[in-house]
Each structure stands twice: as structure tokens, then as C-alpha cells.
Amino acid sequence: MIGITRVPELCIWPFTETLAGGVTRNPWNLEHTPGGSSGGSGAAVAAGLVGLATASDGAGSIRIPASWNGLFGLKPTRDLVPTDPMVKPWRGLTVVGVLTRTVADTALGLEVMSGRPLVAAMQQPLRPLRIALSVRSPLPTSVPVDPAWRYAAQSTAELLEQLGHTVIEREMRVGPKTVAAISARYLTGIADDAEAMAHPERLERRTRGLARIGAGARRVLPTVERWDADVMAECSAVFDDVDVLLTPALAQPPQEVGKWEGMGPLRTLEGSLRRVPFSPMWNVAGFPAASVPAGLDGDDLPRAAQLVAPAGQDALLLQLAAQIEQARPWADALPPVR
DSSP states (O other): OOOOOOGGGGGGGSSOEEEETTTBBBBBBBTTTTOOSSSSHHHHHHSSSSSSSEESSSSTTTTTHHHHOEEEEEOOOSSOOTTSSSGGGGGGGGGEEEESSSSSHHHHHHHHHHHOOOHHHHTOOOOEEEEEEEEEEOOOOOOOOOHHHHHHHHHHHHHHHHHOEEEEEEOOOOOHHHHHHHHHHHHHHHHHHHSSSGGGGGSSHHHHHHOOOOOOGGGGGGHHHHTHHHHHHHHTTTTTOOEEEEEEEEEEOOTTTTTTOOHHHHHHHHHHHHOOSSSSSHHHHHHHHHEEEEEOTTTTTTEEEEEEOOOOOHHHHHHHHHHHHHHHHHHHHHOOOO
């Protein structure tokens, strides 16, 4: 390890700005966020400070910085990489991984961290796959998806068909039980982390407010946990007759720095979720999900598609992402600040 990068307080937000640590900016455009919570890691890799940075993902915190910084980011299957000494951080939502420029670097990083032979597995020939394409937000509430980010998934689908895979269109939707399972664990995890601090009173007001909400959410957690089988069935159903799900990685480009400054916890949470609706469900399911670069939008900011597979199929996602990377290389696209 050669340094420490910034995260938002308690790794809560998809932007990396704190009163204590200042603002972390996107190397593609310094007026925009690099995302979060592993925003410092994303900015460091994109800007060329390092070739690999560790990261964690509790609701998209690997995939969000990967998407907004033009990087490859794989949220691994739950328990692929040990989280010791933490036990089921964020009540099982959070996993540990890396952010890199290339698929091969991620495979190597995860192999070192997990002890699994992922590099060799990634290099095996890939059979033709059945892939479901879903470009609408899966959440019960209406969330608009920016056309550039819909196009990121659609253009990736066209490429995959050219590579010999079968792509079918399918609308992926989740119900209230899955939303509750995500929300209760996320909020309770924040409360757990805040209460474990020596001086939680030093946290920002917005963070303390969300921690208080999380403390109240503990009351519903036993009920939510009884729904786990239903939640897993809902998340697994899309893979009944396909191998991989393809979606936009995010719904919107990175917001400008300072957009949420001074906002309360609920308003910030609602606004943040509208940008990242495709991410959190795969944390509660524990499935691997990867953000794959898909060029730049009209403002020269990166955009990305998301690949998802059933639990344990990390090598399959690495194989497929490597095939996309070979056909549509992205590692040589460098940000202005480097």
C-alpha cells in the first residue's frame, strides 16, 4: 500500500465530499464528482497515480466510481474476498474488491485477495451466452434513465450479438420486499458504523441524521430478514433462462461538485438513488456485478454498462468483460487530468 484515498463519511454517498477531507474531483472534468463511496480510489486509478486501488461496494461503491471514471469495476460475489476483521459489514451488503483500468488487472487483484485462480479462468474460451438486456430502472418508483446511459447498454448489447451471443430484451423489476431488504440493511449498517466510532458526535450533521434513521430501522430488520428467500427468488428469476443480465451501469452522468452541499439526509439519499438505481439489488442478492466502460457521452464524460451473473459466476463476468474489452478497448482513453 502506498497511500490512503478519500471516501464520503461512513462510505454512505455516491460522491466524495466531506468537511474534514475536502472535495475529491473527477479527472475527466474537475467540476464533477468521481462518485463514491470509493471515489478517491476511482480518481487515483483514472488519473494514473496507481494501476490498482482497493475498494468496497455496499450499494454500488465499486461500480459507481468505475462507471464515472472510465474504469473496470467488479463487485465480487459475497464472501469471495474475506472482509475480516469485519463480519458481514452493512448486514451483509458490503464486499471488498478493486478498481483498475483493465479486466486482467482486476482478475489479478481479486486472485491475490481471494486465493481463487481467476486469471486462468478469465483466459478460458467463452461459449456463446444468452444475455438479457434491461434498460429501464428496476425500482418500483419511476426513475428516468439518461439517453446516453441507455445507449451504453444498448450499444454493448449490439457488440455482444456481433461477438456471437444471443441478446433478448427483458424488463428487470424489483418489488417492495427487495427495496425494503436493501434499505433496512443499508440504514442499519450506517447506524452500526456510527455507534462503533469513538466520537460519533464529530460526524457531519447529515451523516448523524442518517445514522439516527438507521437506528430506528433496526426495528424492521427482523421482518425484512424473514423475506430473504423471496428477495433471492426475485433477483434470481431473471437468470432462469439466461446466463447474464445487461443494464446501464447508472442512470445519470456524474453530478457537479457541491450539488448536495447543505442538503438534509433524506433529500440527499433520494437524489442519489435516482442516479444509481441499477446497483443496490445485487448487493442484497450477493451476486457479482461489473461496470464495463462504454465510451464517452456528449460532454466527454465516461459512461458504462453493467453485467450481472448468478452467485459464484465471477469468472464468467471476467471472461465476458475481457471479450468486450478486446473488441472495444478502453484503457487508452485517458482523462485530461493525468
